[in-house]
Amino acid sequence: MTEQKLLDGDDNKKRETSHFMIDGMNCKCCPVFNTLGIIGKKFTLLLLRNMIFLKQKRFNEFLNSIEEINPKTLSIRLKELEKDRLIKREVFNETPVRIEYYLTEKGKALQPILEQMALFSMKFCCEMVFENPDPAKIDKITSKSFRKYSTA
Amino acid sequence: MTEQKLLDGDDNKKRETSHFMIDGMNCKCCPVFNTLGIIGKKFTLLLLRNMIFLKQKRFNEFLNSIEEINPKTLSIRLKELEKDRLIKREVFNETPVRIEYYLTEKGKALQPILEQMALFSMKFCCEMVFENPDPAKIDKITSKSFRKYSTA
């Protein structure tokens, strides 16, 4: 009892978390916080970027093209994404063995987040992104502009 | 020359980074990767969420309402956000001293990213977010539904 009271007291100090409603429905968890729990770890969004825009599917494709990732972290991230049902793992019994990771519908649904992220840098950090930024063109960029993200 | 060739060789193995164009402009950096460099660290997006949607401005507001943040990390993140020009720090010589952090236009431009993140969880993890999810209402949720995110 005393312990419980102490805990409650601590919670009052530390967890004056906001309660809120969305379209008349009470929330028990902030949706941004929840999404961060799924895609907030290092490399997760780059992995999804490569699957969504570059149509990559294989371990070594990710390893060789994702900026500074290492095999251990890649392995862990792939397992997390599978657990959260954003991707599925498929084994092909060829030689050498081929393993492919493909997106679920839930995984594909992250595309608008990536598009908005791309859009932000294209508009507000254009000198970091473009070799020769053209202000006239940059003004007209939309989220759809990013859909062509090709290897070549 | 020889050195350059060796470097190229290494790059071919490790950095077969994709080259791509957006609306006719060559890119030197992936815009998603660039955005992640700005908002990809732990707590950064929650801090921005509280500034954008809850209109919070002060250190202790963040400290008491952001899920499990600690003062050290909060302090570091605020400095990073200021350095990246997403927020500005203003000192009021009252007693006790009051310091406020407010969003720049660049910082406010992150709102669509947060909205898409919220939307994802509201649609695909509704049982994690809502106390009593109503499928009929969830179908009609748009990014604007999240704009009411209130303390109370």
Added chain:
DNA sequence: CTACTATAGTTAGGTAAGGATATAAATTAG
């Protein structure tokens, strides 16, 4: 048989980022 290739990872050991808690600086109230 051994040696070598390729794919898809795992293991060991170190560095960096983040967490918990205590404390500091500045200022005024009592």
Added chain:
DNA sequence: CTAATTTATATCCTTACCTAACTATAGTAG
């Protein structure tokens, strides 16, 4: 003087992540 408030910083410790080497499996070349 002590206490209280706000905005942090300092210290110590744990977890997350990085680097490099290695494993497993299967086929191919000599």
